[in-house]
Amino acid sequence: MTMYVFLESLFNALRLFFLVNPDVLDITLLTLRVSGTAVLLGSIAGIPTGAYLGLREWRGKKTTIRIVNLILRSIINTFMGLPPVVVGLVVFLLLRYEGPLGFLGLVFTPTAMIITQLILVIPITIGVTISAVGGVDKAIREKALSLGATNREAAFAVLKEAKIGLLTAVIVAFGAAISEVGGIMIAGGNIWLKTSTLTTEIVDAVQVGEYELALTLGVILLAIAFAINIILTILQIREAKH
Amino acid sequence: MRRLSKTQLVIVLLVFVFVTVAIVGEYFLSRSRRLVLSTTTSTWDSGLLGYLLPIYEQRYDVKVDVLHVGTGQALQIAQGGDADLVLVHSKELELNFTSQGYGVHRIGVMYNDFIIIGPPSDLAGIRGLTNATEAFRRIKTAGDLGNVIFVSRADKSGTNLLELKIWSLLGLTPKNTTYSWYWEAKTGMGNVLRICNEKLGYALTDRATWLSFKNELPNLKVLVQNDSVLFNPYSVILVNPDRYPHRNHQDAVKFVKFLISVEGQTLIQDFKKEGETLFYPLARDVPKAVELGFENQQEELVWYDSHT
Numbered sequence: 001m002t003m004y005v006f007l008e009s010l011f012n013a014l015r016l017f018f019l020v021n022p023d024v025l026d027i028t029l030l031t032l033r034v035s036g037t038a039v040l041l042g043s044i045a046g047i048p049t050g051a052y053l054g055l056r057e058w059r060g061k062k063t064t065i066r067i068v069n070l071i072l073r074s075i076i077n078t079f080m081g082l083p084p085v086v087v088g089l090v091v092f093l094l095l096r097y098e099g100p101l102g103f104l105g106l107v108f109t110p111t112a113m114i115i116t117q118l119i120l121v122i123p124i125t126i127g128v129t130i131s132a133v134g135g136v137d138k139a140i141r142e143k144a145l146s147l148g149a150t151n152r153e154a155a156f157a158v159l160k161e162a163k164i165g166l167l168t169a170v171i172v173a174f175g176a177a178i179s180e181v182g183g184i185m186i187a188g189g190n191i192w193l194k195t196s197t198l199t200t201e202i203v204d205a206v207q208v209g210e211y212e213l214a215l216t217l218g219v220i221l222l223a224i225a226f227a228i229n230i231i232l233t234i235l236q237i238r239e240a241k242h
Numbered sequence: 243m244r245r246l247s248k249t250q251l252v253i254v255l256l257v258f259v260f261v262t263v264a265i266v267g268e269y270f271l272s273r274s275r276r277l278v279l280s281t282t283t284s285t286w287d288s289g290l291l292g293y294l295l296p297i298y299e300q301r302y303d304v305k306v307d308v309l310h311v312g313t314g315q316a317l318q319i320a321q322g323g324d325a326d327l328v329l330v331h332s333k334e335l336e337l338n339f340t341s342q343g344y345g346v347h348r349i350g351v352m353y354n355d356f357i358i359i360g361p362p363s364d365l366a367g368i369r370g371l372t373n374a375t376e377a378f379r380r381i382k383t384a385g386d387l388g389n390v391i392f393v394s395r396a397d398k399s400g401t402n403l404l405e406l407k408i409w410s411l412l413g414l415t416p417k418n419t420t421y422s423w424y425w426e427a428k429t430g431m432g433n434v435l436r437i438c439n440e441k442l443g444y445a446l447t448d449r450a451t452w453l454s455f456k457n458e459l460p461n462l463k464v465l466v467q468n469d470s471v472l473f474n475p476y477s478v479i480l481v482n483p484d485r486y487p488h489r490n491h492q493d494a495v496k497f498v499k500f501l502i503s504v505e506g507q508t509l510i511q512d513f514k515k516e517g518e519t520l521f522y523p524l525a526r527d528v529p530k531a532v533e534l535g536f537e538n539q540q541e542e543l544v545w546y547d548s549h550t
Contacts (some may be wrong), residue, residue, distance in 0.1 A: 079379045097323035097488070107324055108278070108309065164451055191307045192292075208287045209455040 014223070017216060023193060024201075028220060031197040034184065035111045035177035041203030042177075043055040044171050049122075050129025050169070055141075055155050075129070079123035084116070088183030091116045095187065108189035113176075113197075121173040128172055132165020133158060167236045171229060178225055198224075251307055255416040277306045277493045280317070280325035282400060283430060284354075285476070286310035289448035293513055298500050304493045311399040320344065320479075323486050326494040328468055331400040331476045333535050345479035347356075347545060350536035351501050352510050353475040353523040356404060357452060358466035359435070360444035362431050365389040374469040375411050381444050382414065385423025392416075396426035400474070405446045408471065448474060450520045475524060475534040499546050502526070 016026050053072065091101050095107040095115075109172050136179045144154040159166070181199035188195035190204070198221045206215035243419035269290050281396065286308055295306050309319055313330045321344045326343065328338060339345045358368065358377050366384035368377040384390045394416075395402035410414055416424040427434050431451040438445045439459045452464070466472075478498050483491040496519045500506050514520070524531050531539035 040290075041257065041261070044253065089432075100325075108307065120363055189307075189309045191309060194307055204287070207283070207430050209458050212457070 008173055010121065010223075014220070017220075021213075024217070024220070026080070026193055027196055027198060028224070029203055030110060030195075031178065031199070031221075032224065033236045034110055034197060035117060035174065037114045038117035038177050039119050039170060041176045042118050045118075046122045046125025046173075047129050047169060048168055049183075050126040051092035051133055051155065051159055054130040054133030054156060075131070076123055076127045080127045082120055082123065084120055084183035085186060086183075087119050088116050089095050091183070091187040107187070108191060108195060110188065110195055113188040113195060114183040116187045117177045117180060119165070120180065120183065121177055124173045124176055125169045128169035129162075129166060132162040132169065135165060136161045155199045164236050165233055171232050171236075174228060174232075175225065178221065243453060250271060250464055267425060273494065274489070277327075277490055278309065278325040279306055279329060279497070280319045281329040282313050282316055282321045282331060283310050284331075284400075284448050284450055285329055287432075287452075287454065287507075288515065290450075290510070290513055290521060291545040294501075295510060296531040297509070298497060300308070301500075302335045302493065302496055304496075306497070312397055313403070317344075318482050323481070323489065325481065326490045326516045327480045329476060329478050329496065332403050333456050334403070336477055336479060339479060341385075343482055343485060346482050348477050348479045348536070348538075348544065349498065349502065349542040350475050350524045350531040350534060352476050352489070352507075352524045354449055354521050354533060355390055355467065356401065356446055356472040356474055357464050358444060359438065359452060359462045360390075360465050361438075361442040361461055362463045363442070364465060366444065368444075369463075369465045372468045373468045374408055374466055374471050377466045378408050379412055382412070382416075382421075382423075385421060388423070390534055391425055393427050393437050393445045395431065395434055395439070396428045397430070399431075401431060401446060401448055402491045404472075404474070408446070413450055435462070449518075450515065452544055453515050453518060453520070456516070461479055473534060473539050475531075476521070476534070477536065495546070495549055499549065501548060502543065503523050 028227045055078075090111060092107065094101045095104065095112050096102055097107065106115075141154050141158050141162055144157040145151075149157065160196075179199065181197075181203060182196060184190075184195070185200050185203070188197075188200070190196050190200045196204075198217050202217045202221075205211070205217065279291075286540070287310070289297070291310075292422075298304070299306055299312070309316065309325060311319070311458070313332045313335060316325075316328050316330050317335055317339050319325050321339065336345075336348055340348050356374075358374060360366070360368070366377075366381045366389070368380050371377045381390060381392050385392060391518055394405060406415070407413070418424060418426045425441075427437055431447055432455055434445050435447060435451065435455050436458070437443060439461045441459060444465075456503070478501060480494050480498065481489050481490065483489070487493050501510075502525035507525055510521050511519060524534065524536075525539075525543065528539050536542075
């Protein structure tokens with residue numbers, strides 16, 4: 001009951017806030033569009049890649065395999081912690097009019113922001129997927145193979161087992177994307193109602209001393225992250241029960 | 243297994259279509275009538291552009307995208323061909339920009355003023371001075387004695403460049419490393435004011451940012467103002483249409499015509515914060531414009547007025 005009252009008052013506060021600041025709704029939707037697209041594309045690219053790298057049978061000399069594996073993992077782990085501002089800067093330099101991809105006309109657009117976040121998110125989904133796949137009991141794969149499954153079918157059997165870990169990959173990626181600010185500010189240009197997101201507007205609001213607005217935007221950001229994580233966590237728990 | 247492959251194929255196709263639509267859509271959006279204005283944080287953060295632009299956008303059916311960054315970056319973006327015009331405030335950088343052929347038709351639009359703020363205890367003893375250079379000299383003296391600190395933007399913004407210019411009048415080029423009382427914050431005006439409020443420091447600030455923040459800064463007061471060196475003129479410069487033929491020259495000219503029209507200048511004067519005027523019209527006050535460094539103001543006025 002108290003939970004219900006709390007949610008109702010929160011909802012009313014947000015409704016009032018959006019009525020007073022209709023632009024904030026646009027900004028929230030753009031934030032979701034940018035981070036959502038980046039995480040969607042990042043998962044589609046990163047999860048199969050991570051699964052491939054995690055499941056691959058490395059042929060060749062044992063020491064060579066170990067070294068290659070070590071270097072590969074280290075690279076992925078490093079890229080999982082890519083500084084967003086550096087990525088944003090590189091994307092900006094590539095997409096600006098005088099840059100090599102300037103002809104696309106994508107600098108200071110939501111697409112430029114999606115590209116930035118995609119680059120940040122892909123290593124995260126790959127890395128977490130590798131760990132998730134690695135955590136599955138080896139016996140499952142061997143059992144599938146012994147029952148006459150092809151390599152690919154056996155891989156899917158492992159992925160099915162690793163579902164919770166794959167969901168974790170999506171959750172972590174989403175968290176990184178929606179809270180990101182430095183990279184999208186450089187690549188997107190922080191143009192009001194075109195490439196401004198909740199995080200960039202928080203920075204702007206603090207810059208002009210509107211701490212209250214900044215904090216409210218922060219609460220909205222947190223609420224969105226919470227809502228999306230509830231859905232993903234429900235899925236995760238349901239999978240765990242199976 | 244085969245069915246799964248089909249699903250995968252559908253997903254891949256969907257994603258492909260999605261991305262293509264997004265990119266193509268963006269491309270066409272970028273071709274619709276848009277004006278990209280590269281400007282300083284002060285014109286945006288003060289709310290001036292938020293007040294002026296809707297009037298222009300509605301009248302001319304052009305959407306104005308505002309990139310609000312430091313003066314140095316604003317000019318850099320325009321130089322890279324990613325903006326149609328700039329609205330900035332740093333004479334030397336502006337003249338560099340035009341003399342190298344990146345920009346044309348520089349004209350003074352408006353001005354505001356800078357102030358020196360600091361703690362009411364004022365251990366440097368600058369309160370009430372109308373000579374910024376003398377105030378800086380006293381801050382240095384008190385700083386050398388370890389009594390006060392000065393916080394610099396140190397971000398190559400117009401404000402920072404003016405500050406360095408005043409120091410250079412005293413023959414000084416202060417750095418973090420040379421004076422312990424000189425703090426290079428490398429951040430925006432608002433952050434510098436907050437640092438001063440916490441550490442009881444002195445700083446040079448524009449009046450607009452000060453007024454926005456005043457209520458959050460109980461430990462600071464305006465100590466020095468009204469020196470002519472503290473007047474801060476803003477100019478607009480079009481990017482050179484010969485050099486950047488892909489840019490929207492036509493709408494950029496229209497926008498400047500709007501800014502310097504009697505109506506635009508009146509709108510600028512009527513824009514107030516906490517009851518105080520933030521920007522004073524300059525475009526049609528030719529003697530004042532010449533005094534503030536726009537030697538060609540009359541010619542440029544004629545050029546814009548006669549341009550249709």
